[in-house]
Amino acid sequence: MIVTIGQYMETLTSSDGRTRTLHRLRPLLGEDGQLLFSMPGHGLVDFEVEARGEKLTLRCPLRCDGPAVARLRALAARDRGLGGRFFSEWRLLEGELVLFDALGWPVEVDVMVRPTPVGMPLADFVASAVVRGDTDAIRAAMQSFGELAVWARRMDRGVAPTKIVASPEGALSVIAFSADDWSERIFEMLQRAAEAPQNAGYDFGEGEGVRLVRDDGGGWRYVDGSGCAVVEGVWSHAAPFRAGRAEVETATGRGLIDTRGRELLAPVYEELVWDDRWGVVVAMRDGEWRLFDRDGRVLTADACDWIGECFEGLMLAVRDGRCGFLDVCGREAIPFMYDSASSFSEGCSVATLGPETFLVDRRGVRI
Numbered sequence: 001m002i003v004t005i006g007q008y009m010e011t012l013t014s015s016d017g018r019t020r021t022l023h024r025l026r027p028l029l030g031e032d033g034q035l036l037f038s039m040p041g042h043g044l045v046d047f048e049v050e051a052r053g054e055k056l057t058l059r060c061p062l063r064c065d066g067p068a069v070a071r072l073r074a075l076a077a078r079d080r081g082l083g084g085r086f087f088s089e090w091r092l093l094e095g096e097l098v099l100f101d102a103l104g105w106p107v108e109v110d111v112m113v114r115p116t117p118v119g120m121p122l123a124d125f126v127a128s129a130v131v132r133g134d135t136d137a138i139r140a141a142m143q144s145f146g147e148l149a150v151w152a153r154r155m156d157r158g159v160a161p162t163k164i165v166a167s168p169e170g171a172l173s174v175i176a177f178s179a180d181d182w183s184e185r186i187f188e189m190l191q192r193a194a195e196a197p198q199n200a201g202y203d204f205g206e207g208e209g210v211r212l213v214r215d216d217g218g219g220w221r222y223v224d225g226s227g228c229a230v231v232e233g234v235w236s237h238a239a240p241f242r243a244g245r246a247e248v249e250t251a252t253g254r255g256l257i258d259t260r261g262r263e264l265l266a267p268v269y270e271e272l273v274w275d276d277r278w279g280v281v282v283a284m285r286d287g288e289w290r291l292f293d294r295d296g297r298v299l300t301a302d303a304c305d306w307i308g309e310c311f312e313g314l315m316l317a318v319r320d321g322r323c324g325f326l327d328v329c330g331r332e333a334i335p336f337m338y339d340s341a342s343s344f345s346e347g348c349s350v351a352t353l354g355p356e357t358f359l360v361d362r363r364g365v366r367i
Helices: 005-012 066-078 122-132 135-154 183-195
Strands: 025-027 037-041 044-051 054-061 091-100 106-115 164-166 172-174 211-214 220-223 229-235 245-250 253-258 263-269 271-275 280-285 288-293 306-311 314-319 322-327 332-338 349-353 356-360
Touching: 005 025, 005 044, 005 091, 054 066, 066 091, 066 106, 122 135, 122 164, 122 183, 122 211, 135 164, 135 172, 135 183, 229 245, 245 263, 245 271, 253 271, 253 280, 263 271, 263 280, 271 306, 280 306, 288 306, 314 332, 332 349
Parallel strands: none
Antiparallel strands: 025 044, 037 044, 044 054, 054 106, 091 106, 164 172, 211 220, 220 229, 245 253, 253 263, 271 280, 280 288, 306 314, 314 322, 322 332, 349 356
16 A cells, blocks of 8 residues: 555544554644655655653654665564664654555554754754854764764664754754764764864765865855866755765755766655765656656656665665565566565575565575
8 A cells, every 4th residue: 555645644633543552742843834844865854842841752654664664664573672862763663653545544554763963064054053153063073973983883874964963052863874984084074063163064076086065055066176066056965075966956856966066866756865886876756766767868768656675786676566576787687476485685685475484586586
C-alpha cells in the first residue's frame, strides 16, 4: 500500500486520537501555515511535531509493506547506542499511527521518532554569524566541533557539513552520519570564518577550488578563492562538488550540475542523490525511481518503486512491491522476488520470502 503525505497530514491534524503512545501530538506549522515536513530519501517523510511540549521529528514510510517496515527497523537499529550530547537516537514505534486507506479501512503504521536537534544547518549558521559579525559564536562552534569530531571518530562514524546543525550559541548536533569524514575541512571552514569573516564560505570539494557562499538574496552560489562566480546560477540549496558533480535545488525540484554549471539532470526531481563513489545518481519523480550515470544518462529501462543506497556495488530496490537488487550499470543483479531484503553487508543480504528468512550472496544464491 502506498501512503501519501496527504494521508499523514489528515491523521496528524485530526483530533480523534489516532496515535498509540504520542499523546497530545500536534504538527508544527511553518510561516505559511503549512505542516513542516521534509523528504530525507529512502521512501520516507519527516514531520516536525510536538508532544507534551517536546519538539520531535516523526519519520514515516511512504509505503506500508514488508520492505518499508524492514527499512525502518534497519534504520532504527543502525545507530542504536549512539545517543547522547551530539546525537539523538531514533526510536521505532510499532503501529503508532492510524491512517485510512482509499476504502476507509484503518491501517496501523510503524514510525520512528526522536527529539528534534536544535539549530540550523552548519553552513547557514556560519553565514548568519558572519553577517552579524559574531565571531564568539563561530569560535564556540569550533570548540564544539572539535569535541564532536573526537566523539564521532571514537564511535567510528563520519560527519559531513550537511548533517550537522548548530544552535545560535554554537553548540553542534549530528542529524545523520556520513560515509566520509569531513572533519578537517569543516574545522578549516570554521577557522576561516573566525579569522576572516569576509572570506567565509565552505569548500568541501576534492581539490576543485570551489566554495559555496550565501547570495545576497539568501540562495547559494559557487565561487573561487577570490569570490568570483565559477558556476553561473543561484540555488535555494546546493551541495559541495564531489568528483565534478553537485546536487542543487530550485523551486521546481532537485537536479545535478557539473563544474561548468551544465544541468546534467534538470532540477525537476523530488529526490536526488549523487553517489560519487560509484558514479551513479538515484532520482525520483512522480513516485518513479530511476538510476542515472554521472552524465545524466538513464541506466534503468523500467522505473522502480524505490531505490536505495549502493552498498558493495549493489542497490536494494523495490519494483511492483517485490525486493531485488540493481548493479551500478542499472542491470537486475538479483531478481525482484523477495518480500523484504536488507542492503548488502560483508557479502550477504538478509531476505524474506513467504515464511522463510535467509541469507543470499551477491549472485542471489542462498547461503
